[in-house]
Amino acid sequence: MTETALLEFRSVNTHYGAVHILKDVDLAIYPGEMVCLLGGNASGKSTTLKTLLGMVTPTSGEVLLDGEVVNDKPTSYRVVNGVTMVPENRRLFKRLTVKENLELGAYLRDDKEGIEEDLENIYELFPRVKERLSQKSGTLSGGEQQMVAIGRALMSRPRVLLMDEPSMGLAPALVQQNFELIQQIHEEGVAIFMVEQNANMALSIADRGWVLQTGRVVLDDTAEALLANPELRSSYLGES
Amino acid sequence: MMSTSLPSRKLFDQDWKRVSFWGSICALSQVFICLVGLPAELNRRILIESTLSLGYLFIIWVPLVFGYVVSKMVELEGVENPKPGAAELLSGAITGLLGGLGLVVLMLGIDNFDLRDPLLNWNPKLLRLLTFENSIGFGSMIWLLVGVGLGVFGASLHQMTTRIRKMVAYAIFGLFTLAVLEDVIDDLSEGLRLEWLSDMIYAKRGGITVTSTIVIAVVLAALPLLTRGKVKEAVSRYRSSDNPAEQQRNSIVLFALVAVVFLVLPWFLGGIINELLANVGLFLLLALGLNIVVGLAGLLDLGYVAFFAVGGYTTAVFTSPNSPWFSPETHFGISLLVVVVMATLAGLLIGAPVIRMRGDYLAIVTLGFGEIIRLLFLSDWLKPYLGGSQGITNIPGIDLGPWEVRGADPRSVFYMVLAFCVLAIYVSWRLQGSRIGRAWMAIREDESVAEVMGINTVNSKLMAFVVGAVLASFSGAVLAAKVGSVFPKSFEILVSIIILVVVIVGGMGSITGVMVGSLVLIGILGGPRQPGLLQEFQNYKLLIYGALLVFMMLKRPEGLVPTARRTRELHQEEYLQDAWLGDDDSEQQEEAGERL
Numbered sequence: 001m002t003e004t005a006l007l008e009f010r011s012v013n014t015h016y017g018a019v020h021i022l023k024d025v026d027l028a029i030y031p032g033e034m035v036c037l038l039g040g041n042a043s044g045k046s047t048t049l050k051t052l053l054g055m056v057t058p059t060s061g062e063v064l065l066d067g068e069v070v071n072d073k074p075t076s077y078r079v080v081n082g083v084t085m086v087p088e089n090r091r092l093f094k095r096l097t098v099k100e101n102l103e104l105g106a107y108l109r110d111d112k113e114g115i116e117e118d119l120e121n122i123y124e125l126f127p128r129v130k131e132r133l134s135q136k137s138g139t140l141s142g143g144e145q146q147m148v149a150i151g152r153a154l155m156s157r158p159r160v161l162l163m164d165e166p167s168m169g170l171a172p173a174l175v176q177q178n179f180e181l182i183q184q185i186h187e188e189g190v191a192i193f194m195v196e197q198n199a200n201m202a203l204s205i206a207d208r209g210w211v212l213q214t215g216r217v218v219l220d221d222t223a224e225a226l227l228a229n230p231e232l233r234s235s236y237l238g239e240s
Numbered sequence: 241m242m243s244t245s246l247p248s249r250k251l252f253d254q255d256w257k258r259v260s261f262w263g264s265i266c267a268l269s270q271v272f273i274c275l276v277g278l279p280a281e282l283n284r285r286i287l288i289e290s291t292l293s294l295g296y297l298f299i300i301w302v303p304l305v306f307g308y309v310v311s312k313m314v315e316l317e318g319v320e321n322p323k324p325g326a327a328e329l330l331s332g333a334i335t336g337l338l339g340g341l342g343l344v345v346l347m348l349g350i351d352n353f354d355l356r357d358p359l360l361n362w363n364p365k366l367l368r369l370l371t372f373e374n375s376i377g378f379g380s381m382i383w384l385l386v387g388v389g390l391g392v393f394g395a396s397l398h399q400m401t402t403r404i405r406k407m408v409a410y411a412i413f414g415l416f417t418l419a420v421l422e423d424v425i426d427d428l429s430e431g432l433r434l435e436w437l438s439d440m441i442y443a444k445r446g447g448i449t450v451t452s453t454i455v456i457a458v459v460l461a462a463l464p465l466l467t468r469g470k471v472k473e474a475v476s477r478y479r480s481s482d483n484p485a486e487q488q489r490n491s492i493v494l495f496a497l498v499a500v501v502f503l504v505l506p507w508f509l510g511g512i513i514n515e516l517l518a519n520v521g522l523f524l525l526l527a528l529g530l531n532i533v534v535g536l537a538g539l540l541d542l543g544y545v546a547f548f549a550v551g552g553y554t555t556a557v558f559t560s561p562n563s564p565w566f567s568p569e570t571h572f573g574i575s576l577l578v579v580v581v582m583a584t585l586a587g588l589l590i591g592a593p594v595i596r597m598r599g600d601y602l603a604i605v606t607l608g609f610g611e612i613i614r615l616l617f618l619s620d621w622l623k624p625y626l627g628g629s630q631g632i633t634n635i636p637g638i639d640l641g642p643w644e645v646r647g648a649d650p651r652s653v654f655y656m657v658l659a660f661c662v663l664a665i666y667v668s669w670r671l672q673g674s675r676i677g678r679a680w681m682a683i684r685e686d687e688s689v690a691e692v693m694g695i696n697t698v699n700s701k702l703m704a705f706v707v708g709a710v711l712a713s714f715s716g717a718v719l720a721a722k723v724g725s726v727f728p729k730s731f732e733i734l735v736s737i738i739i740l741v742v743v744i745v746g747g748m749g750s751i752t753g754v755m756v757g758s759l760v761l762i763g764i765l766g767g768p769r770q771p772g773l774l775q776e777f778q779n780y781k782l783l784i785y786g787a788l789l790v791f792m793m794l795k796r797p798e799g800l801v802p803t804a805r806r807t808r809e810l811h812q813e814e815y816l817q818d819a820w821l822g823d824d825d826s827e828q829q830e831e832a833g834e835r836l
Contacts, residue, residue: 053692055688055691055692074696075691075692075694076694076695076696079692079693079694080694084692085692087688087689087692091686091688091689092689093681093682093685093686093689093690094685094686095681095685096681096682096685100678100681103678104678104682104690104693104695105693107675107678107679107682107693107694107695108693108694152693156693156694
């Protein structure tokens with residue numbers, strides 16, 4: 001691909017103290033793509049997300065946003081430029097209302113009309129959310145919380161949505177619905193970068209994927225190829 | 241499902257374990273209160289002439305409350321409860337009786353053993369008080385009867401109709417308030433030339449006269465009958481008004497009313513009450529500042545007194561001719577500008593290193609910094625500059641052209657403090673609804689996610705620290721001008737703790753709550769060094785502050801006047817469960833995050 005990647009890692013290394021977490025990781029997310037990152041516990045998935053968002057600074061290597069090195073840029077810079085995360089387990093501001101949660105998603109924007117417009121779009125996408133605007137977000141059900149979390153992320157008008165374990169902690173019936181939602185957002189042109197344990201489901205909707213193992217990218221391929229990969233099948237898809 | 245309630249329990253069908261448990265606690269509480277010395281100390285304060293003193297009140301509220309508690313039934317949804325009846329009254333009576341027995345044992349103990357060495361109040365004075373200067377047999381009879389009577393009364397509160405319960409509550413609380421506010425009312429009626437009114441209510445030697453007690457009780461009890469919930473209706477209408485224009489108009493009217501009262505009131509009050517109100521204002525200013533730090537941004541700052549001290553000392557150095565090293569003797573207004581600069585610097589200086597810590601760690605580190613600042617002011621090292629333990633004296637009052645604000649004229653201090661408080665309330669109110677206020681609340685809820693939203697958490701938190709610091713320093717500046725001197729010992733750690741209690745008891749994050757909190761706590765109980773209305777409490781202030789804090793945390797964690805938000809969230813069963821689950825989640829996540 002000759003296009004500039006929206007977000008890119010070039011041999012990124014990160015450390016927490018003396019512990020070496022990410023080891024020479026290369027990634028690239030292109031506009032409008034849906035990609036996923038697979039890996040077991042403590043393989044460095046969350047660190048990857050934090051590094052993409054600027055909450056962790058790499059010890060070596062480069063993080064690029066639209067081809068520009070952003071290693072030293074704060075999280076706010078990346079949010080303004082269209083990178084947003086839906087955190088693991090949704091993590092809404094529980095004691096704030098649904099509306100306040102959504103508005104906090106647009107914290108860095110100051111175009112009032114645009115924000116109003118986006119709020120309307122979110123109400124259209126999630127009619128359930130509109131009914132509960134003045135309710136404490138902590139009182140919502142799991143599925144509703146997920147809607148608010150996604151809505152909150154969309155409020156910053158992202159070009160790429162980083163999703164940390166979107167199906168974790170959701171009732172099985174909601175997982176499928178959740179993936180459909182992600183696809184719907186993707187169809188509106190937002191690139192999706194998913195970190196998932198549910199590899200089967202994630203790969204079935206993604207274009208490409210990587211597999212992380214103890215901080216190293218061990219597989220980098222199209223989703224179909226990964227789904228067919230016998231090694232992956234044995235370790236992640238629960239088949240022997 | 242049964243359609244009618246179950247018949248009431250048989251008289252002796254008691255949950256003996258429960259009754260004896262609460263009965264023993266009742267006895268222990270009464271004995272504890274006696275041995276702490278509260279009754280003897282507070283006996284001087286008469287509430288009702290020759291009938292009831294504050295000291296006795298502190299013993300007799302116990303059986304009443306425990307009688308109420310023991311006969312309270314757990315109401316489970318969908319489970320029919322037997323109708324309350326005589327059995328409940330008996331539980332209350334037994335609880336009160338056990339409480340009375342506790343006092344009997346105490347009296348016999350005091351009479352036969354001498355434990356005065358460890359227990360200071362184990363003395364004949366207490367015995368005389370408990371026996372009403374009569375024989376032990378007489379005292380025992382009285383206390384057993386009083387215990388049983390009040391226990392039954394407490395238990396019967398459940399069985400009254402709402403209206404009667406309301407009448408009783410009005411009468412009791414109204415009388416109590418009148419008795420406690422005796423000094424204020426005396427003072428006020430003198431100012432309003434209505435001495436005859438206070439002479440009618442209060443006896444010469446203090447306390448409400450017996451006749452007026454009865455009259456007032458009847459009048460107060462009749463109040464709910466007369467108003468028939470109209471007041472409540474009006475309040476709820478006022479609160480729930482959906483129309484923003486109307487809401488705004490209502491707030492303006494209310495605000496104007498309160499403003500007029502506060503502007504006019506001091507002219508009708510004497511020096512002592514004005515002084516008291518000025519103290520309340522100084523602490524309100526501190527509490528409003530801390531409310532921003534703790535209530536909005538969720539940063540538990542236990543060293544808040546440091547900023548109070550910075551304000552006081554800066555004013556002292558800049559205005560006092562006695563400042564040992566640098567003494568420009570500027571006007572208060574100019575020194576106030578320096579105070580703002582110094583407080584901002586102090587806020588940044590203390591804030592910057594500690595702001596990255598979270599929760600408990602932040603609390604401990606700020607606690608340390610608060611002490612460090614006080615010890616610096618006390619140190620020999622800074623003695624040539626700040627006077628060490630001798631402090632800085634001779635701080636002039638505030639010269640405002642035609643008026644002068646100085647400690648000898650409490651009314652002027654009150655107006656000065658009022659001006660600062662109004663400013664602080666306005667600032668808090670505007671900040672709450674602002675962008676930075678939103679960011680603070682997000683940080684309070686979940687700091688990492690706030691960061692993901694693009695909020696600069698470090699700057700926002702520092703900002704909260706600095707705003708809090710500036711408000712506290714104003715309070716310190718006025719205090720210095722009022723008292724005329726500053727000493728390190730005025731800035732003990734206790735100040736931080738008391739302000740925190742005011743914020744928590746009043747209602748975290750609620751401006752009205754903080755106002756009510758400081759009025760009630762500082763006004764009635766008093767500040768760390770400032771006497772309140774009940775000066776007799778001086779030695780027991782901290783005990784009562786502590787007890788109140790524990791009680792509030794258990795029974796009303798949202799504070800006296802909570803924000804609408806906090807009430808909803810704390811009393812929503814559903815939410816509580818969610819929060820439990822949710823908190824577990826986020827803790828696990830944090831752990832996981834740290835492991836990574």
